[in-house]
Amino acid sequence: MYVLGAVAHAGVVDVPAGTRVEVVLERVGGAAADADLARLNLARPVVDGERLYVPRVGETEVPEVLGPDVAVGGSGGAGGAAPGGTSGPAGVDAVVDLNTADQTTLETLPGIGPALAGRILSWREEHGGFTSVDDLLEVSGIGEARMAELRDRVRV
Structure with missing residues (x-):
């Protein structure tokens, strides 16, 4: 999974599918001091291949360079159709x-x-x-x- 945004060490982290977002954040050195953790579901299990964007306090949009399959605190996509009609498991603009x-x-x-x-x-x-x-x-x-x-x- 690819973790970016308001974290200590953004990058790819290898975790088993089903690992909770909270554990993923620990694996990347934790959230930055200005991370808006209230916008994350820390108990949500992750899926293989997703990208997780941790927003900063006051940040309302994901930087466009990240692409449409990045989710703010959600499950960014590995592509393909997903329940609910989203572009990935739950892309930001989905x-x-x-x-x-x-x-x-x-x-x-x-x-x-x-x-x-x-x-x-x-x-x-x-x-x-x-x-x-x-x-x-x-x-x-x-x-x-x-x-x-x-x-x-x-x-x-």
Whole structure:
């Protein structure tokens, strides 16, 4: 896996698939002092071939030179289609389909952890799917602020 951004020693680190992001960060010497760890799911297992970008506090976009398959705190792609209709397991600019995304894919979205991803899946099952992105506002835990972060990252 390729780790870059706000880390002590960016580069390729060899870890078994399923290793948690937290362990990967330890393997690269830890996060930099200005890393925005709140945007990472430290408990997420990684997949072979992905790139992990650790953003800095206040950083809102991944540098363009990194390419579309780098994920901010998520799982950048090794390519190929993935659940949820993304360009890799969850590329930064990838748009997640709310009606097909699985738990792991939903957790790559900003502000979505395991509990909230579970509530999104439950809402989808209970209501037969999303008919509009705005339906997310009906999910407990998603307010206007979080919706603003998600609006350009999701579709139905």
